[in-house]
Amino acid sequence: MQEHKTLSRRRMLALGIALAASAALPAWAQPAAWPNKPIRMIVPYAAGGGTDVFARLVAEGLGRKLGQNVIVDNRPGGNGMLGITAVQRAPADGYTLLFSLTSIIQNPLLYPNVGFDPFKDFVPVSEVGRLPIVFTVNEKLGVDTLDGFIKLAKAAPGKYSYGSFGNGSSAHLYAEVLQDAAGIRLLHVPYKGEAPAITDMLGGNVDAVFVSARSMAQQVAAGKARSLAAVGTARAPLAATVPTFKELGYAGMDSVGWFGLYLPAGAPPEIARRLSTDVAEVVQSADAKARLEAMGVIPVGSTPAQLTATMRADHERWREVIQAKNIRLE
Numbered sequence: 001m002q003e004h005k006t007l008s009r010r011r012m013l014a015l016g017i018a019l020a021a022s023a024a025l026p027a028w029a030q031p032a033a034w035p036n037k038p039i040r041m042i043v044p045y046a047a048g049g050g051t052d053v054f055a056r057l058v059a060e061g062l063g064r065k066l067g068q069n070v071i072v073d074n075r076p077g078g079n080g081m082l083g084i085t086a087v088q089r090a091p092a093d094g095y096t097l098l099f100s101l102t103s104i105i106q107n108p109l110l111y112p113n114v115g116f117d118p119f120k121d122f123v124p125v126s127e128v129g130r131l132p133i134v135f136t137v138n139e140k141l142g143v144d145t146l147d148g149f150i151k152l153a154k155a156a157p158g159k160y161s162y163g164s165f166g167n168g169s170s171a172h173l174y175a176e177v178l179q180d181a182a183g184i185r186l187l188h189v190p191y192k193g194e195a196p197a198i199t200d201m202l203g204g205n206v207d208a209v210f211v212s213a214r215s216m217a218q219q220v221a222a223g224k225a226r227s228l229a230a231v232g233t234a235r236a237p238l239a240a241t242v243p244t245f246k247e248l249g250y251a252g253m254d255s256v257g258w259f260g261l262y263l264p265a266g267a268p269p270e271i272a273r274r275l276s277t278d279v280a281e282v283v284q285s286a287d288a289k290a291r292l293e294a295m296g297v298i299p300v301g302s303t304p305a306q307l308t309a310t311m312r313a314d315h316e317r318w319r320e321v322i323q324a325k326n327i328r329l330e
Contacts, residue, residue, distance in 0.1 A: 044083025061282030092266035122262040127302040132236035153184035161187035163197030171210035213238040214296030
């Protein structure tokens, strides 16, 4: 009888220890462990574009890591704000992700009432990659250096034009910084995306464009256009012969556009850390790196803290430019 009582006490003690350990685990790690169903990744841009292609590569890799499908859900509209607010309002259970661009910190500076705060309404997961931008001119302009273009622009203020992929876009902001740094005045022609801006530049309707290195690689190789300088602190993967603005002595052109992955505010930090680790492994794998570099993307795969630091630094940088130039959008 005494032996039976001792065995029962041992069983009860073991059960108590097990229950205590279970209670100490975060909610997502308990028996119905995360993830136990497909995950939705909202992309605030149209299917088929560069951002969508990159997002699908990440979603595919994450699906293999997590053992669940990661389904891309395209929500274009409002310069990315339609998709961003959809994630803002989603349950904070780890089953909705946002794959966004630098615009997540630029839009609140440009629009009067965006309805979201990039620092309060989302949990940063990872800076997934960076996309260098190059300043490119039509070959018929007859210049092959940035200084050559600036000499033309100084001789005729307001005569020469540049195309961007939209009012308030990174391309627009880079051009504002360049004009101040070089002491020139250019005519801004905004487009709804890179493709129409490039088409008009090649057709001679605008003289220059700020676009991704990938988008210009074929035309530059064919001798139809010439890239004169690249944004960033290092040369772009698909434009290795193109010097950076910094190399050429023009300050303020270091902030490269980035892709970030987020969860809604309130999501468990454990999930953010798990996703961050998996994203880094996905984008830094040999196969993904090769595919991304062919797209002109620099793979990163940062920690949540590193993405937060990048967001804050760029938010302050672009706030200064946007306020100084009084750029406002409706």
